[in-house]
Amino acid sequence: xxxxxxxxxxxxxxxxxxxxxxxxxxxxxxxxxxxxxxxxxxxxxxxxxxxxxxxxxxxxxxxxxxxxxxxxxxxxxxxxxxxxxxxxxxxxxxxxxxxxxxxxxxxxxxxxxxxxxxxxxxxxxxxxxxxxxxxxxxxxxxxxxxxxxxxxxxxxxxxxxxxxxxxxxxxxxxxx
Numbered sequence: 461x462x463x464x465x466x467x468x469x470x471x472x473x474x475x476x477x478x479x480x481x482x483x484x485x486x487x488x489x490x491x492x493x494x495x496x497x498x499x500x501x502x503x504x505x506x507x508x509x510x511x512x513x514x515x516x517x518x519x520x521x522x523x524x525x526x527x528x529x530x531x532x533x534x535x536x537x538x539x540x541x542x543x544x545x546x547x548x549x550x551x552x553x554x555x556x557x558x559x560x561x562x563x564x565x566x567x568x569x570x571x572x573x574x575x576x577x578x579x580x581x582x583x584x585x586x587x588x589x590x591x592x593x594x595x596x597x598x599x600x601x602x603x604x605x606x607x608x609x610x611x612x613x614x615x616x617x618x619x620x621x622x623x624x625x626x627x628x629x630x631x632x633x634x635x636x
Contacts, residue, residue, distance in 0.1 A: 465578035
């Protein structure tokens with residue numbers, strides 16, 4: 461399947477919100493590894509903010525349908541500043557991945573790999589030194605995805621996100 465990757469624009473907001481809703485609903489019916497359903501994450505308001513900030517990206521299939529979504533920025537929670545990363549880098553030199561998800565109809569078709577590859581390309585284009593992210597400790601599929609892509613798993617850390625009781629996350633880093 462041929463996919464394209466682009467930054468979402470204002471007219472994509474409803475499509476992005478729908479993509480996340482489909483993902484959350486699917487997780488509720490199957491196994492909610494990232495706990496997006498139980499935590500109601502991301503919210504429609506978060507999606508609006510990400511689109512407005514130019515941080516939300518879409519993976520589109522040949523028909524122009526949304527196959528996957530992710531948020532890329534330089535915003536990291538406090539635990540990132542305290543972690544023993546493999547390289548030193550200023551916040552603007554690190555691309556942080558948030559809320560990466562695949563629309564259920566596209567699961568198993570390589571969309572997650574495509575999203576990771578596209579993210580690494582965005583980081584290179586921005587002159588970043590590293591890509592960093594975290595995954596909830598129970599999200600084994602995501603942890604395996606990042607390991608297969610060459611990310612270093614820095615192990616389980618306490619990461620505090622406002623509005624959630626989840627606190628145990630694996631931190632990952634890919635040095636460019």
